[in-house]
Amino acid sequence: MIFSKITATGAYVPDMVITNDDMSKIVDTNDEWITSRSGIKRRHFSNGENTSDIAARTAEKIIQNSGIEPLDIDIIIVASVSSDYTTPSTACIVQSKIGAKNAVAFDIGAACSGFIFGLSVADKYIKTGVYKNAIVIGAEVLSKYLDFGDRGTCVLFGDGAGGVLIEATDEKTGILAEELGSDGDKGMALTGGFSPASNAFNKFNSNADRNLRMDGRAIFDFATRSVPKSVKKLLDDCNFNYEEVDFVIPHQANKRIVEIISRKLKIPMNKFYMNMDEYGNTSSASIPIALNEMVEKGIIKKGDVGVITGFGAGLTWGSMLVKI
């Protein structure tokens, strides 16, 4: 059987750091509220770089950290809800920027679950023998979609990108199992970039709204219910012993959500990696940024087995059991 092994990681985060105190100068908030409600202290905002720029920088880092040449890349998948353009896709722009002329390139839109969904698609191409390798990136410049008058939302998000290279192997490693799901019925709890069906003959349309809009309480409830259920199903379906989970990388939305997930799963907090204090919620980028950071800091060792789990707009969720 063919498996998809994670052979390199990479990340790129804009260097403009905005603290909670900086936020409190433009919106009615304060460090104490943001920290106690979310665990977020800082976020990085773009200083002009768009999503394709930070995605391409990430791809370059992944290539540097691997033995692969751009011309040998089979697929590039970018997960994003903040693309530069509706078309071309961010993945096609990345392909051009890094000179990966032989790659198939396309985007996936599954918001904060986007990286997991993208990895799932890439994994299937590899497991079915269609392609030998794939670069999967989560990249977001969410700051361009924030309403800086909406204090319940704008303080939570940040910009950044992260990704991995996966390659075909006969060894039982890499992506071992997955559990994904969607609940479109609850989709209006978190929306962004609404574009009405307006044209020269239709005068009865509603207004466009590019900003992120969120019912924070509904999302909090959804995350604390769906993620433990998803991880439980993931591990139970493959009879994996919870005590053998070396690490968990949750989507970096909110420290309080992570604490509840830990409690419900009875997996201790010290196995959960968190860096939302530095980056805020970077949507599809949060899991690969954290994974790259753990690899760079030597927190994850070869052979470790862990869970990566995301949730967000759609509504969507997805968990994977991965061996490094």
Ligand code: COA
């Ligand atoms: N600074 C200060 N006060 C704020 C504030 C801010 N940035 N944002 C909201 N408040 C106020 C509210 O206006 C409200 O005031 P009121 O009681 O006078 O009306 C009060 O704080 C409590 O607001 P509430 O929305 O009930 O707070 P909460 O405890 O539910 O926390 C969130 C709000 C958004 C932090 C929380 O619901 C959450 O984390 N939800 C999940 C969001 C998420 O992770 N989204 C991304 C998913 S991918």
